[in-house]
Amino acid sequence: MPGQRIEFLHPARRISGKEEFHRYLFEAMLGGQWRRQAVALPPEDEAALLELLGRWVREAGVKDELGVLRLLAVRGVLRDLVGAAGARVKPFLMDVLAMREEDLLHPQQMPGWKQLKLAALGDASLLSAEALAEWSGHDPIHARLAAIACLDTCPLDAGAARATAAAGRWLMSVAPVKMPLRYLEQCHVSAFHVSYLADPGRHDFKRAIVRHAGAQLPAVPPASARAPVAGKPRLTIVGELLFPGHAMFRCYAGQLAGLKEHFHVTLLTDQPTRCAEHARFSDEQLYFPPQERDVARLAQMVASTAPDLLFYPSIGMCYWTFVLSMLRLAPLQLMSVGHPAPSCSGQIDGTLVFHELATAPMPEYGKMACFDAQALPSPPPGGWHARPRPAGEVRTVAVNAARMKLTPDFLDVVAQVLASAPPATQLHFFPNASGAELLALRRELQGRFPQACVHPTMGYAGYMDKLAQADVILQSFPFGGTNTAMDALALGIPLVCLEGGDLASKVDPLLLARAGLGELCAKDRDTYLALASQLLNSEAERARIGTLARSGLAQLAGQDAQGQTTLAAAILRAWQEQA
Template structure:
């Protein structure tokens, strides 16, 4: 007996409308959740309808969904369970986008429907109405009075709203950045909450996504969320249990807590060369969740311990204790809930992270951040100690890059084509405003190409925003890596988004000989473009440290053909694959493992030192 096929989006919309019009409110809520789940599963670009659909058809579909949500909310018998609320929180960005893509162009009408109008024209809302309404407001559209009302909600209601907003993958307006900053500044309000199981995954995303905010204290949110993780750890029985530090162990056991260990993933491209060194001096055990590991990487480790998704966190701790690690190494930290929870405990006498997600964990259980040369001065928020490697690690090539031959064929329509090779989370309001200024003030026509990795509803949302802000642009759909390079190499200039910059994306622009304008901030996540451009032999003037300098540099490359072509010639003449993917001199290929061993053997002296930033293999100040 075969199961029924999942209804298509248009069929689900029909069913939702029928339930709502027939006043079957509970059935309507169920169908709404089923519709959202169906939309979320789609990874195909061009939104919720087939690519052949017309813009007015997509707008009509979003309007129908928004209208049915509005009708459900205003129904006198509307009820929603905690589990359903948690489901909606996990898809908050979709709810926001549906209203903004609809004919309503936002959820503003809901405030008028549900609120009580005061004589002075203001609107009064009950606390539960503030909570429900806020599910549909984006940070970009959230009015100040509603934002202040949100901060007065009980912590157990504030937590899901806060993490839903922080996880939002795209904030494009100055108002949105202000609202995001307001949440960060008030993050202590959530520290007393015991989260329910249904929002733990959303918490994980928020812990990571706060790094994309344009706020000087954005990582303060992690401090508050770490308090929540600790409380959850205590409830679930996850306790710090570490073996004693063994300075003279012959081949210490190192657990590599791998959030992602997949061929071609950014973690593979950045860290394979370091990981393959470790076996020479450590017994290495890769701990990774099923579905996030590819077998071709098994040879990097002595052992691979894969655990099933959904494993109880106390069982996760028990498995770590059984391994008895001398070191736990987090190549990245921020993409998985189990690593965030484990990092807030101690399961080894030495715990080290590197900058796979280049942002501080804000927990006192992280002993070291191991960083590239020249990065230590920017890592002031990281761990107890920051240790610089002796040499800059090399990258590992994407499996398709070595075979790619640069065509040097450019777009030839009289415009300068600008590649924005950054994911949608990195497209900050400040960066987008600067792009608008470039288009407005350039004396020759430009055309933007946004490689934002957007799909489904978010593809439609980005396209709507860009249509209102830029005259000439293409929102590039997701492609194979080879197909992506073929489009990227046809652009004349690349603009790296800020304040959260690029790494592998700037490697890609260099490999296809596209000059890149970069921004250097005062933290690691804002300086890797600089390091990549240095490896490629690009001049320092391409790396800017303020908005005006970035604008001026971009305008120079747009208008000065000779300067731009000189940079292209430098990239053509450079052996970029050798500079990026090969060690530059003998001994470099063992620096990573030797630095790790140096940390291990000198752990006590390093912890006792008064210095926060140290250099591997050099004298340790008292």
């Protein structure tokens, strides 16, 4: 079995003191190299791990707000560890907390400490909408917290996804109440993940989370006006993940550089991403510690730049963009779709989007400001280099998608593709996961696809070497991935995608169409299945598509400079119209 054992397992078993044990395991779950490495959990360690986790949950103190926050901080890691050990959250918590099915129907009848642990650690398998409603009549704060927490996962199972959506619909139906400000972190985590939930109401659920989170935010005084700099209005970029090597930087750094011609630009982002390249698209830079959670301090940093215009290249991947986007900090506040999900905030005045993605109304994104000069993402370190595919008779299917993009519908189609594929066709998943997250996901995926290879996080070169062995790449839906499409073109491998009405399902079809491969964009599931099956069963068709794909990048680059309105020009126009 590859990988090292989970490092905290055996030391924790030797700790007898309650406080020392709780502190040690809490810190081990939050940190440690094991979370970023390929780890192993031999069968003899599974029961020991569940025993340790059960003891920790039972003994965790929840007499104050801090105790609940500790549980919230580790709920995702705890879920992964439980899954890695071959268990599920519902039976695990029911056993650990000695809960009966009857208790779950009437949570308010349980002792207070059980209610708090259920709110902080439970999921939709434990809580129905009816139970949440009954609980809310006695404890509206923690019933709402429980519903919000239920929305922080994207189940691979269709039934679990429906139960999660039911919690979202209940949250939509209730008014916000005042909750501890530090619960905002869970609101952020849930708002991010629910954007990927396989349910048509996911944006409504996110809007409900934002509404409840916004009710907790402090009032922010308007910023003092400051004179323009050299006649230029002041623009502040609130950035997340803007560092070389990350897709956000590769997609946006070049486009942001044009802003300095029209605005005095200040970049506000977290200290770990600090780099010399930030000066290429900003005149000034302000950095804050990555652990900063004080909303007032973050808002004060924005106010210190006295922005005429606030721009978020993306919203929601990091805590600070989530909370700041709910505040009015500048006369004009715009976003783009580096994270292809609506902010659901009434404080965002418009969304910048490439004009070919805005051909149909998308009211959840608000007013659309379009640009038509779309820069391709800059190449990753080392560039996009095609690698020759090893010769062989065995067909290989690849899926490059994070766990949250592996929707039940998509996995159903993957199963159908394999059923119609040549015998012994291999299936490879690249979920960019490590630690217990990888172990839990591998268990779940191999429960459905026993022969599937679920790869750990790896460097770009290693990933491309393995992806190059694929005959066909299946793009997840309705949430695709721009970088996967670019990688497929670079390797000359057919990529099948599914068109949809949401922005998240429009980018891949657009890229393939502009690369001359529109025929790989399916209009429905049946066409998707037929395309994938045809490619896997026809060497001649794979060769034909491969030839087209290899010229696709050059074709895209040739179209790159044809537009007239850049992202920077679209922002300037929005500012001029507002002014």
